Amino acid sequence: MDSSSSSSSFSNSTERASWRTSVLTKHFDQITSYSSSSSLESSICLQYTPPEVSEKFGFDIRDMRRLLDGHNYEDRDWLYGLMKQSNLFCPKNYGGRVFISPDYNQSMEQQREMTMKRIEYLTSRGVFQGWLTGKGVDIDMRKFALLEVIGIFDHSLAVKLGVHMFLWGGAIQFFGTKRHHDKWLKDTENYVIKGCFAMSELGHGSNVRGIETITTYDSNTGEFVINTPCESAQKYWIGGAAMHATHTIVFSQLNINGSNQGVHAFIAQIRDKDGNPLPNIRIADCGHKIGLNGVDNGRIWFDNVRIPRENLLNSVADVSPDGQYLSAIKDPDQRFAAFLAPLTSGRVTIAASAIYSAKIGLATAIRYSLTRRAFSVSPTGPEVLLLDYPSHQRRLLPLLAKTYGSYPDFQKLKFFNNSGELAVGFTRWRVRLFNSIHRSPYSQELSSSFPSNEQITGN
């Protein structure tokens, strides 16, 4: 910072007013002298070079990365390298360094198409290998690291991927049993099928227990019948539903022999291999959003859609071929808590992406305020750097400190979440863990995404 040009403190408002008047007078003097000059001369504010081209660091940036990224540096660099090699990621060369960034001037349709193409490219390079079929903390931490890199590049890409891998794939992992894992996980990892996650409805979002989609069982055919009984029960905001998803997890009330057993999750195919909606499935597009336009959010109606009995994700409850409801967890509250499991890792990743989005927003704002000047204190002196104005300092620096401060806590949360997954299978313990872990990242998600909005918008 250019501290020599900072304003001094004032003992009273008259002094402050006269200082402001003198600064403005000098500014207008400069304008007069510029306009009287016959040729435009270079001044400091016209000698701008983007800092990313020329910046030098007074410390070892690898140490800083170790502190901030925390883990899997080589994997992160490998993925940055893959992205820089492909025109899909819009690489640009400045001063011998390659920078990648999406083109947000593209239309919604173009952004959606680019997001899908980027996913196909990364799939073909093996980026997602092991994300669902691998086991162990190392694989999970690699997955987190790669998802963070993807989120730094583009939030749409991370969200579209997150819905497919962690919501659709995660639901199969957590709610499903071996038959579901064997049938769906490898194809999900390889993007042979494209999954979405239909929990929210027009009438019920946060209050998941109130959703109105109803599923009944037909023991004559061994099928479940999924129905959208009213307009407020249409599935709403479903990421991937508007264009690309071929399959969905459907959350629905399960009604067996006239008795409601609460919310359960089912697998349903919604499009054929050519991308056309299947019979009895209606889909509409949620359209343009203020952000995340690379994700095709949509609405889905189920008109008595029939699915095989095996498509009930049955890790905590099942229905026998003759239509008996079976569950190891008798308490409906605990059963519902188990259903919330896939949202847990989703919340950890939301917290991560909020912190990385905050870093990007703050880096942009702080770099700008360290290069842009406005108004000078003396006629011949340099104009004052924006960051030397206390108003800029007070807005940006506490948010910077908050972002640095929240990251170590978040790293701990990632390890906690991953080691928790090792215990899958111990159902009773798992329900207790899900109850507590669900609340923990939920609060982290809230606390890290609130400052993020503020950090990005400056409000």
Ligand SMILES: Cc1cc2nc3c(=O)[nH]c(=O)nc-3n(C[C@H](O)[C@H](O)[C@H](O)COP(=O)(O)OP(=O)(O)OC[C@H]3O[C@@H](n4cnc5c(N)ncnc54)[C@H](O)[C@@H]3O)c2cc1C
């Ligand atoms: C971009 C985007 C993508 C999404 N993707 C998916 C997806 O892939 N799959 C999926 O299932 N869902 C998805 N959702 C839906 C998301 O999960 C829901 O928006 C979320 O659960 C909140 O539900 P809601 O929007 O119905 O609002 P709710 O939280 O249900 O709130 C409804 C109204 O009630 C008010 N309200 C809520 N709680 C209280 C309270 N305690 N006291 C007073 N007032 C209250 C709110 O202010 C609001 O006006 C997505 C949403 C968005 C915006």
